Amino acid sequence: MTQALRDGGVRVTRQREALLRVLTEAADHPDAAELHRRAQGIDDTVSLATVYRTLSVLEREGVVQRHSFESGGARFEVADRSHHDHIVDVDTGAIIEFHNDRIEELQRQIAAEMGYEIVHHRMELYCRKK
Missing domain, CATH: 3.30.1490.190 (Ferric-uptake regulator, C-terminal dimerisarion domain)
Known part of the structure; x- marks a missing residue:
């Protein structure tokens, strides 16, 4: 995921590293607000704007999948998992x-x-x- 950010023209900051850790450890399908909350538990300087920008780049690079379930807003998961x-x-x-x-x-x-x-x-x- 770090390389995907670099390929997308985004610097890999301490805040983004915290978000990447949260994404790779997530066993569920968190939304951006939940990812933000979890990332702030690692680094309290992570902003919601950073979460959205980072997710956008990761999705564009094919590293993260966005799901739009009928039950609410977009949810995210790492794209390297087997089909399900x-x-x-x-x-x-x-x-x-x-x-x-x-x-x-x-x-x-x-x-x-x-x-x-x-x-x-x-x-x-x-x-x-x-």
């Missing part, structure tokens, strides 16, 4: 990652039957616990 889909709990807002080979194969079959090859896809299931 998401369940959004509509009651709690929790976002759960999952992977299912049968679903992946079915999607490939459907695309092929229609004369296509999947280049990229995202699946989000909005669910409620029984």
Whole structure:
């Protein structure tokens, strides 16, 4: 991620290093405000503007993925994780990652039957616990 910032023409400051640490350690899908709060726990000089600028560069460089779940604003995750889909709990807002080979194969079959090859896809299931 440090190199992606440099490639994007952004200096790697102490504040940005704190944000990068938060991003790499995140096991969830935090929004910019939550990333800001966590980064300030490492370096209290991190500004929200720095978070937004850094996320923008990281997204443009393909290092971070932005998700726009129906439950609210943009959420972020590091893009180096293996492919997965998401369940959004509509009651709690929790976002759960999952992977299912049968679903992946079915999607490939459907695309092929229609004369296509999947280049990229995202699946989000909005669910409620029984």
